[in-house]
Amino acid sequence: MSKPQAKAVPLVEDERVRVTRFEFEPGAETGWHTHEYDYVITAVTDCTLELEDPGGEVRQVTVKSGEAYRRDKGVKHNVVNGGASPMAFIEVELK
Template sequence: MTGRATSTVLIDNDRVRVTRWRFAPGAATGWHVHEYDYVIVPLTAGTLELVEPEGTRDSHLTVGAPYFREAGVEHDVVNTNDHDFTFIEIEMRQ
């Protein structure tokens, strides 16, 4: 790993938090647990490595193709590409 991904909160209110995540090659979020349901919208195409309690797997992402996950996900997300990677995370507060 070559560093930490950077996050910029774009919207933060009682209903939703929207964050832009930027990863240099090799950068990672660090281990974390999602407390809310969330949607990821990739702004870059490529592969991210997901380090999860069960093991490690690759996630292949396409620009503009969102995915949803429920609260409770535990992982570290690592950019394994040779280019910067960016996505938008939308957390739905309840």
């Protein structure tokens, strides 16, 4: 059974950044993707992220509302809401 898709809402895109708000119902996923830019996410809500990598490993990461983390370009993964509540974060990609 396929998972529901997260909602991606574009907020800003110009020559320097791409900013997107991601909203997930419980169990929703982004789908597999590879980041072409370094990026930062900032949690809008408490987020329980299940990060699936191409090798089949799944890591669970908790990011509290207002917290942020960054990753380098080239990351390939699928992000799933592993919690019981809706979650949202803002992703800023640095072009």
